[in-house]
Amino acid sequence: MVDSSMPQAEIITPAMKDLLGVESAPVTFDVEKGHVRRFAEAVGDLNPLYIDEGEASKTRYGSIIAAPTFFRSMLVEPPDIDIAKETGMENKLDGGSEWEFFESVRPGDRISATARFSDFTAREGRMGTMLYVSVDNTYRNQLGATVATQRMTRIIY
């Protein structure tokens, strides 16, 4: 744990600031029917849209689609930096997510995911200084359309 009197400017290092807004290289993922089903089963969400080809084909989607947060299985990281080393704070928690969904995703789609740091904010909390790191993920399909975005908040302390 760092000294809580340490000014914020030193926690958020120049190297970190330099990476704000810098997009990672895209990582591509082929959406597979079996994975879409296993994801839905793990959630306990047996919506026929995610698992039943016959029922899903009768809907406006015309086929199986992936559950909204299926993108969580598409791991992508912002440009490389060791935040624990930069800040001296080694513990981390998932603080939450903020999603926007633009188009449905279905088996056969190829999703390209990128990530970038969008914000660093240091706050004084119960456990001393905590660093809130926002990471923005963008998911595009094979046609280049943005299908979803996710802003994840990581809490480093």
Add this chain to the structure above:
Amino acid sequence: MGQIVYWEDVREADELPVLAKNASTQQLVQWAGSSLDFYQIHYDKEFALANGLPGLIIHGALKNAWLAQLVTDWIGVEGTLRKLKVQYRGMDVPDDALLCKGTVTKKYVENDQHLVDCEIWLENSKGEKTTPGSATVLLPTRGA
């Protein structure tokens, strides 16, 4: 497939149908395998205890997926989930009776789209809201 929720029939302060969840440790492993989040605090009790946690805890992203299901179960296949926000304020543990709940906070028309905002949350068996959030959905209209 299920009912249709029309925008006209929704009123502010309406409650979403409650979704009950109770994660076994097996479900946490299942989630780890399908979301590819293999952080050990979710399936290795000794590791979790050594990290100062009370024991195994549920993945935040699994709670996120449940809150998405709360909304998509309600709106059915004709509704579209547009926005979803969740904050992990408190930890949840396996084998606890959890409830996903929501209320309608606003209905409005924007760019010819008929939208509804909801406040959503997950509460534990003590009634504590561990995971608050919000959602915006696009609903069909009777006229369309």
